[in-house]
Amino acid sequence: MQKFDNEYYLNGIKARDNEVLTSIYKEFLGAVTSFVIKNKGQQEDAKDIFNKVIYQFTARLERDTIEINSKFEAYIFTACKNMWRRELMKMERSRVTNSNIKELYYDESDLTMATLEQERWELFNQKVLELSENCNKILTLFFQKLSSKEIMIQLEYGSEVTVRQRIFKCKTKLAELIKGDNRYNELMSN
Amino acid sequence: MDYSEDIQKQIEAYLLGTLSEVELQQFEALLEEDNSLATFVGNLKEVNEVLQNDSWAFSDLDINNPKTKEYLDFYLDDKNKAFYNQLKDLSNGKEKKKFNIRTLWQVASVAALIVIGIFIFKPSNSIDYNQLYSSYMNVDEIPSFTERGINDSVFALIEKNFNAKNYSQTIEIISMYETNFPPEKTDFINIYKGITYTELGRYDEATSLLSEESVFSESLYNQMSQWFLALNYLKAEKIAEAKQILKEIAKNKQHYKFEEARAILKKLD
Numbered sequence: 117m118q119k120f121d122n123e124y125y126l127n128g129i130k131a132r133d134n135e136v137l138t139s140i141y142k143e144f145l146g147a148v149t150s151f152v153i154k155n156k157g158q159q160e161d162a163k164d165i166f167n168k169v170i171y172q173f174t175a176r177l178e179r180d181t182i183e184i185n186s187k188f189e190a191y192i193f194t195a196c197k198n199m200w201r202r203e204l205m206k207m208e209r210s211r212v213t214n215s216n217i218k219e220l221y222y223d224e225s226d227l228t229m230a231t232l233e234q235e236r237w238e239l240f241n242q243k244v245l246e247l248s249e250n251c252n253k254i255l256t257l258f259f260q261k262l263s264s265k266e267i268m269i270q271l272e273y274g275s276e277v278t279v280r281q282r283i284f285k286c287k288t289k290l291a292e293l294i295k296g297d298n299r300y301n302e303l304m305s306n
Numbered sequence: 307m308d309y310s311e312d313i314q315k316q317i318e319a320y321l322l323g324t325l326s327e328v329e330l331q332q333f334e335a336l337l338e339e340d341n342s343l344a345t346f347v348g349n350l351k352e353v354n355e356v357l358q359n360d361s362w363a364f365s366d367l368d369i370n371n372p373k374t375k376e377y378l379d380f381y382l383d384d385k386n387k388a389f390y391n392q393l394k395d396l397s398n399g400k401e402k403k404k405f406n407i408r409t410l411w412q413v414a415s416v417a418a419l420i421v422i423g424i425f426i427f428k429p430s431n432s433i434d435y436n437q438l439y440s441s442y443m444n445v446d447e448i449p450s451f452t453e454r455g456i457n458d459s460v461f462a463l464i465e466k467n468f469n470a471k472n473y474s475q476t477i478e479i480i481s482m483y484e485t486n487f488p489p490e491k492t493d494f495i496n497i498y499k500g501i502t503y504t505e506l507g508r509y510d511e512a513t514s515l516l517s518e519e520s521v522f523s524e525s526l527y528n529q530m531s532q533w534f535l536a537l538n539y540l541k542a543e544k545i546a547e548a549k550q551i552l553k554e555i556a557k558n559k560q561h562y563k564f565e566e567a568r569a570i571l572k573k574l575d
Contacts, residue, residue, distance in 0.1 A: 132389055141396050163397035171390050175380045179373075198362070205362045223466050224381035224459070225475050229365050231377050236365070240356045259357045284314050291349035302373045304365075 125188045129170060130177040140170065144189060148196040157200065165199040172199075172231045183238075185245070198234055236303040243293040251286035258283050309343075317347055321354055367478040375482055382459040433573065439541040442566055443504075445469065448497060448530070461491075464498060473502045493527040501534055509542035529555075529562035536567070549574055 120139075128136020145166050152162035169192060176182055184191045244252055257267045264276040264283075273279045294300055309317070319325045320333050337344040355363040368374050380386055445468070451461035460483045467476040480499055487495060496515050503512035516535035519528060532551055539548035552574075555567035 132392075137393070137396055145397065163394075167390065167393040167397050170393055171386075174386070174389065175377055178380060179376055202362045202364075205364070224378055224463050225367055225467060225472075225479060227381045228374060228377040229367060232374065233363065233365055236363070237356055240353065244357070255357075259354075260359050280318065281311075281314070284318065287350055287353055288346075291346075291353050294353065295349060302371070304368075304371075 122184050122188045126177060126182060129173050144192050147193055151197060152200055165196050169195045169199055172234060175231055195234060198237060202230060232303055239297060239299055239303060240294055243290055246293055247286060247290060254282055255286050321351055367475055369478050369482045435540050435543050439537050443537055468498055473505045476502045497530055504538040504541055509538055512538045533563045545574060
């Protein structure tokens with residue numbers, strides 16, 4: 117294990133090693149803070165989601181390993197982005213459903229759900245990487261909400277119909293891969 | 307699974323929410339008839355919900371999922387909560403410090419005492435039973451677990467969800483842990499659970515729970531459950547049953563909610 121590789125960080129979090137944790141905060145909190153501030157948040161929000169993400173990793177590492185296909189820096193940044201997106205959606209839902217009730221507290225049940233949702237998100241994304249390169253590209257654009265026409269132009273397809281058919285086939289394959297993974301059932305609520 | 311071009315178009319339009327009202331009705335009828343199509347569409351819908359970049363797919367607590375219970379246990383553990391506080395200190399640039407468990411309970415006690423739900427009743431000519439129910443359903447007056455000397459993370463979590471009106475979650479958490487509850491605590495858990503069922507519109511389950519006599523002969527509990535049973539009947543619009551219980555309550559000046567029972571009876575008559 118080399119200092120500052122993925123294993124170093126994950127083992128440090130699992131062991132709750134103060135030195136490793138301090139270096140994680142020092143190295144990575146800044147980028148997350150910039151992202152949150154640019155996206156309707158404040159410094160305190162950034163700290164909050166960063167703490168939650170590290171805490172979430174600790175919970176996951178207690179029972180299992182975490183599979184990371186990128187650098188730890190990118191991984192933690194994505195997990196924080198997801199957590200912040202989740203918070204923004206929660207605020208929005210709370211505003212729409214009942215403005216009188218303050219639901220934006222964090223509690224253990226919410227942390228539990230956030231952890232399972234993040235794991236599910238990772239599983240689904242891992243499965244996208246198992247698809248062909250072509251499917252991977254077209255679905256990435258589709259989930260970024262590009263129109264069939266935009267995808268047609270960008271990936272040089274002959275027609276929008278072909279794009280739609282291709283998306284349909286790729287999504288069907290993706291759903292099969294996801295359902296076929298043993299981890300899927302663990303992460304889904306009935 | 308191979309579907310015709312036409313069905314594929316319909317599925318995509320359904321997932322994008324672009325079907326007209328008539329088309330939507332027709333497609334939903336098709337889904338009801340064809341289970342395998344319904345499963346297929348459900349799978350694609352889930353893929354969309356989880357992976358689209360501009361939203362987040364929320365899930366629900368599921369007591370049948372062992373992983374859910376494991377994580378919840380982890381987050382309820384005091385040692386882990388102490389670690390979480392250390393993380394907060396780190397994010398604020400503070401040194402690692404020893405965690406004081408008393409502080410946690412002080413914070414938890416304050417949190418447990420934060421209550422919501424003050425409703426103001428506005429009189430009207432015709433009786434709106436739901437509004438009448440809301441105006442008398444005041445969760446502020448239910449003794450908190452902490453007030454009853456129960457300092458436990460699970461109870462605090464139940465109370466927090468209950469006070470925040472997260473009723474589905476309240477039921478899930480109670481169901482997850484109720485086999486571990488000490489028998490003498492089940493009375494007050496039943497009050498929380500009963501009210502939660504009422505709020506969720508599960509009136510029969512609420513009736514069954516709130517009709518149970520305490521095995522510990524705690525009169526306050528029995529009186530409270532009677533009151534909440536009457537409110538349950540009121541919300542369920544079972545007015546005869548509600549009146550019967552309210553009349554019982556109104557017979558005894560010492561009874562919990564004696565005045566309120568009389569006031570409701572006046573409105574119902």
